[in-house]
Amino acid sequence: MASVELRDIRKAYGMLEVIHGVSLSIEDGEFIALVGPSGCGKSTLLRMIAGLEEISDGEVLIGDKVVNALTPRERNIAMVFQSYALYPHMTVAQNMGFNLKLSGVSKPDIDKKVNEAARMLALGDLLDRKPSQLSGGQRQRVAMGRAIVRDPAVFLFDEPLSNLDAKLRVQMRTEIKTLHQKVGTTSVYVTHDQIEAMTLADRIVVLNGGRIEQVGTPLELYRTPNNLFVAGFIGSPAMNFLDAVVDAQDGGPSARLTDGTIIQLSTARKVRRGQAVKLGIRPEHLQAGQPGDSVVRGETLVVEPTGAQTHVVFSLAGEPATAVVDGAFPARYGTPFEAAIAADQVHVFDQQSGLSL
Template sequence: MARIALQSVRKSFGYHPVLHGVSIDIEDGEFVILVGPSGCGKSTLLRMIAGLEEVTAGDIRIGDRVVNDLAPKERDIAMVFQNYALYPHMTVAENMAFSLKLAGAPKAEKDAAVGRAAEILGLAPLLGRYPKELSGGQRQRVAMGRAIVRDPSVFLFDEPLSNLDAKLRVQMRGEIKSLHQRLKTTMVYVTHDQIEAMTMADRIVVMNGGRVEQIGRPLDLYETPANLFVASFIGSPSMNLIEGEVARGDGRPLFRTTDGLALPLPDGTNAAPGRRLVYGVRPEHVAPAAEADADATATIELVEPTGAETQVQMRLGEHLATGTFRDWPIGRPGERIGLRLQRDKIHLFDQETGERLDAARPRTAGAAGRAA
C-alpha cells in the first residue's frame, strides 16, 4: 500500500492545457474516485499517475518517491482498463499469471497467486476457460484478478464498468468495494457516473475543465456542494436551481424571482436584500402539500413512476422543477399541486461566482473545500 500525492500537476498537449495545477492527497489504503463530465481531465490524470502520460509540470509521489520520470513498471501500480484487454488465446489462469510469467516468477508462486485471486473473485471454476467463453462481468473480474496477482501498492481503475449492462454494473460495484475492504490497498478509480462515485468511494474528487471543484466524502458533497457545478453534478435527479434575489416580505427575507415567484429562505440567512443568488433544492427535499400549507404551487407537466418513487416534472412560475415523491397518486399533467420545501436542505449560491453561501446551511463535519 502507498500514499499518493499530486502537487500542482499540469498537463498540456502542445499549446493546449488540459490540467491546471491539480493538487490531491490520497491516503494509504484509501478508495478515491475521480468523477466529472467527459473531457474534464480525469482519465488523463489517472494515466499520468500510471506513467502512461508525461507530466508537464508539478510532482506525482507514490509512497516516498517522486515518480514523474519512472516507467510504469517501476511504479508498483496495477491498472484495470475499460476494455478488459485479455489475451484471447490464453486461459483465465494464463491471463491472470501473465505479469508474473514476464517477471520470471516460479510456477509454484504463480499458481499460488492465481489461486488466491481466483478465490477472492469467485473465478476458481473458470480458470481453464478462454475469454470468449466468459460473460462481460466475468471478463472484468479476470482483468481485476490479473491486477491482484501483482500485489501492487496502488490499483488504478479507468471506467471499468462502462461496458457492462445496468444490472451487472450494480453487481460489480459491490464486488469492487468488497475487494477494497479485503485488500485495503490504495485505489484510484475514474468514472463519469456520479452514482458509482457516491456508492463506492471513501472520498470523491469532482473535476471540471481540468480543475478540481471539490474533494470530500460522498455525503459531504451531496449535503454541502461548494459551488453550482458540484450541486448540479452530484445527485440524481440533479438539484433544482432557480435564479433570483433576496427580498423582504412580511418582516423576514425571502427569495424572489423576476416573474414574482417567492420562496422561503433557510433560517439564519443574512444575505442583504437585492443580492442576486441561485436558489437550490434537491427533488427529494420537495414534498406535496395542501395549498394552505404550501410554500409554493406548481403545475404538473410530466409524471414518471419508477416503483418506490415517482418523479414529477413541474412548472414553478416560469421555471421547470423536479420533485421525487413517495406518495401516490400525485396528480395528472395540467393539474396544480402544492409544494412544501425542506428549509434546512435549501442551498444558496452567489449568482456571479457560483460559490456556495455558507450561511445557507452549516457545513457537516469533514466537509472538504475547493482545491486549486
C-alpha cells in the first residue's frame, strides 16, 4: 500500500488546458472518489495517476516517489476499467493469473494468489468457466480479481459499474466496499454517480471544469457544501434552489421569495439585509405535516411513489420544487401541498459568487 499525492497537476492538449493545477493528498489505505459531470477531468486525472496520460506540468507521487517518468507497470498500480477486457478464450483462473504469468511468477504462486482472490470475491466455483458463461457482475468480479492478485500499491477504478443494471450496481458497490475493508489498499474511484461516491468513499473530490470544487467526507459535502455547484451535485433528489432577498424579522434573519413567502434563516448565516441570495433546500428537509420555522405552500404538480417514500413536485414561488415525504402521505396531482422547514436546514448562497454564506 502507499499514499498518493498530486502537486499542481496540469494537463493541456496544445493550447487547451483541461486540468488546471489540481493538488490532492490521498492517505495510505484511503478510498477516494473523484466525481463530477462529463468532461470535468476526472478520468483524465485518473489516467495521469496510472501513467496512461502524459502530465503537462506538476508531480504525481506514489509513496514518497515521484512517478512522472515511470511506466504504468513500474508504478505498481492496478486498474479496473468500465469494460471488463477479459480474454474470451481463457478461463476465469487464466484471466486472473495472466499478468502474473507474464511477469514470470511461478505456477504454484499464481495458483495460490488466484485461489485467495477467488475466495475473497466468491468466484471459487467459477474458475474453470469462460467469460461467455458468466453474468455481467461475475465478469466485473473477475476483472477485480485480476487486479487483486497483483497486490498493487494503489487500486484505480474507472467507472467500473456503469455497464451493469441497477440491481447489480448496488450489489457490486457492496462487494467493492467489502473488498476495500478486507485488503485496505489505497483506492481512487472515478464515477459520475454521486450515490456510488457517497456509499463507497472515505472522502469525495468534486471536480468541475478541471478544478477541484470541494474535498470532504460524504456527510461534509452533503451538510456543508461550499458552493452552488457542490450543493446541486451532491444529494438525490437534487437540492431545490430558490431566488430570494434577505430580510429582517423579529427573532432573526429571513429571506423573502419572489412570491412574498418568508423563509426563516439560521442566525449563523452571514447575510445582510437586501442581499440577493439563492436558498438551497434539500427535498428531505421539506416536512409535510410536521412543525417547522417556516411554511411553504403550492400546488402539487407530480407525484412519484418509490415505496417507503414519495417524491412530490409542487409549485413554489413560480418554480417546481421537490419534497420527499412518507410513502403513505396522501399526495394527489392538482391539490394544495404544504411543508415546513427548520431554519438551520436552509442553505444560503450568494447569487453572484455562488459561495455558501
